[in-house]
Amino acid sequence: MGGAEIASRLFTGVTIMTAAASPEDDDYGSTETESHDSVLVEFTDAAIEFTRRPVRETVLRNLPSWLRDGARIRSSASAGVGLAICLCDQARLHLRAGRFAEALPRLLEAQQILEAADDAFGLVDCLHLISQTHAGLGDAEQSMAALRREEELRRQLAA
Amino acid sequence: MHFPPPVVVGLTLCRDYLRDQATGLAFLVRVFSGHAVESFPAVSEPFCVMALLTSSHGEYRTELVVTFFGETESYEYARLKGRVRFPDPLLLVECIHRLNQFPFHEPGVFTLLIDDEWAAQKSLRVYSRESPS
Numbered sequence: 001m002g003g004a005e006i007a008s009r010l011f012t013g014v015t016i017m018t019a020a021a022s023p024e025d026d027d028y029g030s031t032e033t034e035s036h037d038s039v040l041v042e043f044t045d046a047a048i049e050f051t052r053r054p055v056r057e058t059v060l061r062n063l064p065s066w067l068r069d070g071a072r073i074r075s076s077a078s079a080g081v082g083l084a085i086c087l088c089d090q091a092r093l094h095l096r097a098g099r100f101a102e103a104l105p106r107l108l109e110a111q112q113i114l115e116a117a118d119d120a121f122g123l124v125d126c127l128h129l130i131s132q133t134h135a136g137l138g139d140a141e142q143s144m145a146a147l148r149r150e151e152e153l154r155r156q157l158a159a
Numbered sequence: 160m161h162f163p164p165p166v167v168v169g170l171t172l173c174r175d176y177l178r179d180q181a182t183g184l185a186f187l188v189r190v191f192s193g194h195a196v197e198s199f200p201a202v203s204e205p206f207c208v209m210a211l212l213t214s215s216h217g218e219y220r221t222e223l224v225v226t227f228f229g230e231t232e233s234y235e236y237a238r239l240k241g242r243v244r245f246p247d248p249l250l251l252v253e254c255i256h257r258l259n260q261f262p263f264h265e266p267g268v269f270t271l272l273i274d275d276e277w278a279a280q281k282s283l284r285v286y287s288r289e290s291p292s
Contacts, residue, residue, distance in 0.1 A: 037183070037250065037251070038185070038250060038251035038252065038253050039244075039245075039246065039250055039251070039252045039253065040178065040253050040255065041241070041243050041252060041253065041254050041255070042254075042255045042256075042257060043223075043239055043241045043254070043255070043256045043257070044257045044259070045239065045256075045257065045258045045259055045260065045261065047239060047240070047241075048237055048238070048239045048258070048261075049237065049238050049239070049240075050236065050237050050262075052234050052235070052236060053234065053235040054234065054235065055226050055233050055234060055235050056224070056235065056272075058272065058275070058276060058277045059224065059226055059235070059268075059270050059272075059277060059280075061277065062270075062277045062280065063268075067228060070233075071228050071233040
């Protein structure tokens with residue numbers, strides 16, 4: 001693609017009006033000769049999610065330096081098992097409503113948090129929910145794997 | 160052919176976004192950077208977060224993340240996920256996030272992530288009508 005073609009595609013349908021308009025350009029100032037070639041994508045807040053989470057590293061990295069360090073400290077304080085419990089509660093509601101696909105990412109996130117926090121009791125409950133979710137999604141293999149892991153953990157806790 | 164991730168030309172907060180069907184022209188109505196509320200917590204008037212993207216090709220995941228940076232605690236408060244397709248790297252893609260009843264506890268920072276990576280951010284100052292700060 002040559003430079004002229006790129007330029008023509010960049011300005012497709014757009015007439016740039018300049019101050020040095022020709023005498024016959026009597027509609028100077030109107031918008032009739034302009035157009036705006038773009039793709040429009042709209043998202044509504046019907047799908048917005050409000051679970052409180054720690055500030056992500058990628059967001060922290062791009063904060064102004066005077067805000068970054070304080071925000072990092074204050075953010076780490078809000079991370080933890082509480083979020084995992086909240087995610088499991090949300091997943092339970094989704095399961096009751098039969099929305100298995102929405103429950104699964106929450107449970108997997110909760111599982112990661114509980115594993116990192118070494119919370120075996122929480123993890124057992126989470127694995128049970130994961131098993132139910134996979135069963136609901138028709139994935140018997142994954143469901144069984146989660147149940148086996150749950151059983152193994154329960155044996156360890158009982159010993 | 161490999162294209163780099165999209166370039167964000169702008170991230171704008173405005174009351175409304177209108178598009179004239181006849182000409183295709185776009186209008187941003189009442190662009191703002193501060194928002195007054197009666198008291199906290201508050202539900203805002205409807206507003207839009209408009210991201211203008213370009214220079215890429217293919218499909219990308221987008222996520223608008225709202226973070227509050229408070230005196231004692233900072234946390235990610237809300238997220239709105241979507242998918243955007245770039246048919247042509249020379250075209251502009253306008254992503255309009257319409258937030259009709261957004262609750263505010265404190266001032267926030269709106270961050271746009273593309274494929275889980277930071278792309279742009281915009282801060283919003285929310286203040287009580289009685290004591291603007």
